[in-house]
Amino acid sequence: MAMSIFNKNDSVLLVGEGNFSFSAVLSRQNLNIELVATCYESGTNQEAAERNVDYLRSNGICVLFDVDATKLEECPSLKSQRFDKIIFNFPHADGKMRIERNRDLLKDFFVSSERMIKENGQILVTLCNGQGGTPMDEPRRRWDDSWKIVEMAAHGNFILTRIEPFLWQSFRDYIVTGYRNLDKQFHTAGSLTHFFMKDELPMVHNITPSTKIHTSKYTVDNITWKDMTKNIQDKLDIKYAFIFCHPFQMHRLRHLRSIVACGIIQKQSCETVLKKNRIRSEVLSGFRALSATACIHKQQSIAKPLRSTKSKSKTDTLQYFVDIKSVKTIGGNGGDGQISFLRLWVNDRAGPDGGDGGHGGHVIFEATSSIKDLRYINSVIRAEDGEKGYSKDCFGKNAEHNVVKVPIGTIVRDVKGKILADLSKEGMMFIAARGGAGGHGNAFFKSDTQQTPEICEYGAIGENLQYVLEVRSMAHIGLIGLPNAGKSTLLRAISRARPKIAAYPFTTLKPYIGIIQYDDYEQVAVADMPGLIEDSHKNRGLGITFLKHAERCSALVFILDVTQNEPWEVLQTLKYEISQFNERLNNRPHIIVANKIDLPDAEVNLQLLRDHIDLPIVPISAKVGTNISTLLKEIRVLYDNLKVTTSEEDTELSM
Numbered sequence: 001m002a003m004s005i006f007n008k009n010d011s012v013l014l015v016g017e018g019n020f021s022f023s024a025v026l027s028r029q030n031l032n033i034e035l036v037a038t039c040y041e042s043g044t045n046q047e048a049a050e051r052n053v054d055y056l057r058s059n060g061i062c063v064l065f066d067v068d069a070t071k072l073e074e075c076p077s078l079k080s081q082r083f084d085k086i087i088f089n090f091p092h093a094d095g096k097m098r099i100e101r102n103r104d105l106l107k108d109f110f111v112s113s114e115r116m117i118k119e120n121g122q123i124l125v126t127l128c129n130g131q132g133g134t135p136m137d138e139p140r141r142r143w144d145d146s147w148k149i150v151e152m153a154a155h156g157n158f159i160l161t162r163i164e165p166f167l168w169q170s171f172r173d174y175i176v177t178g179y180r181n182l183d184k185q186f187h188t189a190g191s192l193t194h195f196f197m198k199d200e201l202p203m204v205h206n207i208t209p210s211t212k213i214h215t216s217k218y219t220v221d222n223i224t225w226k227d228m229t230k231n232i233q234d235k236l237d238i239k240y241a242f243i244f245c246h247p248f249q250m251h252r253l254r255h256l257r258s259i260v261a262c263g264i265i266q267k268q269s270c271e272t273v274l275k276k277n278r279i280r281s282e283v284l285s286g287f288r289a290l291s292a293t294a295c296i297h298k299q300q301s302i303a304k305p306l307r308s309t310k311s312k313s314k315t316d317t318l319q320y321f322v323d324i325k326s327v328k329t330i331g332g333n334g335g336d337g338q339i340s341f342l343r344l345w346v347n348d349r350a351g352p353d354g355g356d357g358g359h360g361g362h363v364i365f366e367a368t369s370s371i372k373d374l375r376y377i378n379s380v381i382r383a384e385d386g387e388k389g390y391s392k393d394c395f396g397k398n399a400e401h402n403v404v405k406v407p408i409g410t411i412v413r414d415v416k417g418k419i420l421a422d423l424s425k426e427g428m429m430f431i432a433a434r435g436g437a438g439g440h441g442n443a444f445f446k447s448d449t450q451q452t453p454e455i456c457e458y459g460a461i462g463e464n465l466q467y468v469l470e471v472r473s474m475a476h477i478g479l480i481g482l483p484n485a486g487k488s489t490l491l492r493a494i495s496r497a498r499p500k501i502a503a504y505p506f507t508t509l510k511p512y513i514g515i516i517q518y519d520d521y522e523q524v525a526v527a528d529m530p531g532l533i534e535d536s537h538k539n540r541g542l543g544i545t546f547l548k549h550a551e552r553c554s555a556l557v558f559i560l561d562v563t564q565n566e567p568w569e570v571l572q573t574l575k576y577e578i579s580q581f582n583e584r585l586n587n588r589p590h591i592i593v594a595n596k597i598d599l600p601d602a603e604v605n606l607q608l609l610r611d612h613i614d615l616p617i618v619p620i621s622a623k624v625g626t627n628i629s630t631l632l633k634e635i636r637v638l639y640d641n642l643k644v645t646t647s648e649e650d651t652e653l654s655m
């Protein structure tokens with residue numbers, strides 16, 4: 001920012017003036033501007049600040065305390081005014097490391113300023129180097145690590161038009177102070193002033209009929225580049241060598257999103273937009289994530305994935321998901337009957353009184369949603385024996401059944417592989433081994449001809465059977481890719497699971513499950529699979545085992561390493577392999593993920609991949625974390641669709 005930005009008779013609102021030193025500097029310059037200096041605090045007890053306030057007031061400048069930058073319109077003295085410039089220097093919320101709070105401060109400030117600014121007015125926000133998250137920051141911070149000023153401004157319908165270094169030589173007496181301590185200064189070297197202008201979003205009401213078009217007729221490129229932003233582009237003072245690098249790009253994409261959201265583009269599917277949105281290929285790496293975000297499915301509201309704040313376990317305890325287990329089930333034996341004769345003092349031959357034995361318990365499998373795999377199921381499961389019978393006609397107690405909880409979707413097979421039961425719903429049971437019946441006591445055998453039977457029965461022996469349990473729906477989503485594609489890295493990035501990661505093939509030998517939590521308490525289980533290679537269907541590599549696992553996931557995520565040559569060929573191989581195992585696997589809903597976009601070769605290969613395949617692709621870097629949130633949203637959309645299809649199928653079956 002330089003003094004030259006002020007025009008004669010400009011009305012300027014200064015927000016967040018801690019010690020009013022900036023206002024004092026401006027007023028000393030005799031710029032012929034109308035100043036209103038405001039401050040968040042309700043007063044000041046700092047000597048220098050008091051001097052500045054006195055100076056400003058003596059020069060007829062309006063000084064206001066208790067003005068919240070996020071609620072400017074609520075200040076009675078400002079309510080009716082409109083300004084040419086609103087300046088907010090070094091905004092910061094309590095706890096400057098809390099990026100979220102600072103973003104919120106900026107967002108609310110822009111929203112509030114929208115009502116206070118004149119038609120062609122400007123908002124000027126000066127930030128420390130790196131905070132803004134624009135290409136002008138040197139060194140440039142990661143986008144997620146910045147205050148995302150351009151995105152925050154878009155909430156108030158402002159677009160970034162210019163960024164300038166803050167010229168300290170023009171404002172020598174300006175002393176920047178911190179939030180807690182007005183004596184404490186900021187590190188302000190390399191600070192930048194961001195200039196914003198108001199702009200109207202292209203909503204239904206301001207798009208001409210000619211631009212109300214369907215994607216089938218026009219491409220999204222046309223809307224974005226020509227119709228949508230023609231008017232805004234003229235206003236920009238772009239100083240970057242390459243237009244796509246300008247943060248304005250983000251705003252443009254937001255426009256695209258808002259258009260899609262308000263239904264002007266009749267989006268049949270994500271595919272249409274993804275295919276036609278050529279901006280993505282041209283946007284530099286920093287904006288890759290954004291372009292994909294803009295192409296998210298048309299969904300009113302998608303639940304947000306939650307990031308766990310709890311640190312992952314440090315111990316290397318690998319816990320594999322057990323989805324197949326052979327078990328031996330042994331029912332309880334029945335209790336033996338009793339031989340006994342009652343003797344009373346008046347009648348020492350009162351007859352037989354031996355009671356029956358109790359029945360042995362069954363071994364029962366019960367489907368429940370509370371457990372997810374067969375890890376905790378013992379390989380030998382026994383039920384208790386029944387109690388023996390007693391004299392005086394006392395029957396032995398029946399044994400309790402041993403009810404073993406198994407996950408919903410468990411298939412029970414006999415040793416020959418024949419399916420005996422499919423426990424597909426909550427509470428469904430299968431009696432795996434029946435307990436033996438209790439034996440009769442001698443009282444049971446008493447008859448007219450045999451008054452004193454001296455016989456009883458042994459309890460029957462419980463069944464002893466062997467089964468193979470298999471969990472059919474192992475996870476909602478299965479990760480499929482060649483070895484080293486980054487499946488385990490991705491699972492680590494999206495869940496609390498800690499599968500082993502290494503730069504050699506077949507690091508993962510057994511499936512591994514991670515759970516993605518969403519803010520509506522929904523949980524989506526994602527399974528990391530072993531790598532698939534060519535001819536897996538002929539049992540090469542870990543072939544057949546892996547395909548069995550894939551068969552049980554309801555949707556698939558194909559992970560392609562875009563640093564490899566011809567990733568589309570890899571996709572073909574993966575699809576061919578799974579179809580060799582089961583034709584229907586290829587009809588499963590799926591997402592194609594291009595991984596490792598952080599590496600240099602990825603850019604070119606990604607573009608080639610897009611040219612070769614006609615399907616939506618989510619570019620990510622599982623290692624660095626680029627665009628993971630978009631992928632999580634896509635997974636959620638897939639999961640929601642799955643739920644709808646499953647419930648429809650259930651209704652059809654029940655009819």
Ligand SMILES: Nc1nc2c(ncn2[C@@H]2O[C@H](COP(=O)(O)OP(=O)(O)OP(=O)(O)O)[C@@H](O)[C@H]2O)c(=O)[nH]1
Nearest residue numbers: 483484485486487488489502506507508531622623
């Ligand atoms: N640069 C970069 N490296 C990655 C990325 N994702 C994975 N890697 C690396 O690729 C290598 C293989 O990653 P894994 O996650 O073990 O791959 P995998 O697909 O699980 O491999 P298998 O278990 O053998 O099938 C590791 O060295 C990772 O660090 C990424 O997005 N960027």
Ligand SMILES: [Mg+2]
Nearest residue numbers: 487488507508
């Ligand atoms: Mg792995």
